Amino acid sequence: MAVCALRAECRAAALARSFTDAQLNRWHAGQEVADAALIVVSELVTNAVLHSGATGVSLRLDRTAEEIVIRVEDDGTWRERTTAYRDDQAGQLAENGRGLHLVHAHATDYGVHHTLVGTCAWACLPWPRSER
Incomplete structure (x- = not known):
């Protein structure tokens, strides 16, 4: 297990990716696992x-x-998106709105739930048999 506390600021995702990359190197993760984990961490943070x-x-x-389980907990309040993800040209070019779709694409399971102090978003990624 590895834990990293971050301030909720612009550079949090970059710091979380650096932390994750270093930890996955210590665990000798392959490139495929590392790439997927970095995307998921970035989106959840x-x-x-x-x-x-x-x-x-x-x-x-x-x-x-x-597997590797990624959990991002915060002390805020989860708010559902008010606009649906659109699969048209404008939606494809949008800079926002695809985060959980990317998580879904890489994770075997994921979710979001409320905690006593905020929100926890989590995702499970497979750890390949060859890296066990």
């Missing part, structure tokens, strides 16, 4: 910073023989 009103964000990485 960015969502916490931009959409929760949080002042602090905590990133936790847990590795088992079968």
Whole structure:
């Protein structure tokens, strides 16, 4: 397990990616796992910073023989998007609105739930048999 506490600020996602990259190197993760984990971490931390009103964000990485579990907890309040994701030309060119779609594309399971102090977003990524 590895934990990183971050302030909810613009550079939080970059710091979270650096932390994740270093931890995955210690765990000898392959490039495919690392690439997917960095995308998921970036999206979950960015969502916490931009959409929760949080002042602090905590990133936790847990590795088992079968998977890596990424948890991002914040002290803010999760708010559902008010506009639906659009799959038209404007939606494809938009800079925002695809975060959880990217998480879904890489994760075997993911979710968001309220905690006593804020919100927890999590995702599970497979740990390939060859890296066990």
